[in-house]
Amino acid sequence: MSRDTGSTSAGTWERVAHADEVPTDFPLAVTLVDGRRICLVRRHDEVFALEDRCPHRDFPLSGGDVVAGCLECPWHGARFDLRTGQCTQGPAEGDAIATYPVMQVNGVVLVGPVAAPSTGTAN
Numbered sequence: 001m002s003r004d005t006g007s008t009s010a011g012t013w014e015r016v017a018h019a020d021e022v023p024t025d026f027p028l029a030v031t032l033v034d035g036r037r038i039c040l041v042r043r044h045d046e047v048f049a050l051e052d053r054c055p056h057r058d059f060p061l062s063g064g065d066v067v068a069g070c071l072e073c074p075w076h077g078a079r080f081d082l083r084t085g086q087c088t089q090g091p092a093e094g095d096a097i098a099t100y101p102v103m104q105v106n107g108v109v110l111v112g113p114v115a116a117p118s119t120g121t122a123n
């Protein structure tokens with residue numbers, strides 16, 4: 001699909017895929033206009049967007065599986081929460097990957113500005 005960007009008061013959104021291109025429980029790798037690689041993952045009716053880079057060894061996550069609400073790194077098994085990017089298991093434990101806000105509008109998936117990785121602390 002053609003890559004468009006649009007702005008709202010909340011920031012810039014980029015069209016990254018048609019909604020029916022995003023498989024269920026398996027990551028789809030896409031590249032943003034600025035070169036950042038991300039994984040899109042459909043879980044039920046929701047689509048998540050996460051950085052396509054494991055902080056353990058900087059390998060791509062896009063060949064991994066979705067396990068228990070997490071994207072599992074295909075290399076050494078670290079798991080990252082689809083919603084927060086927080087590492088929940090494995091050699092990257094304590095690290096987090098960036099997550100992006102996602103909108104689905106008229107069958108198109110749009111990804112918004114990057115969210116800061118969660119520190120895992122709540123106040």
Ligand code: FES
Nearest residue numbers: 054056073076078
């Ligand atoms: S590169 Fe992902 S767990 Fe090692």
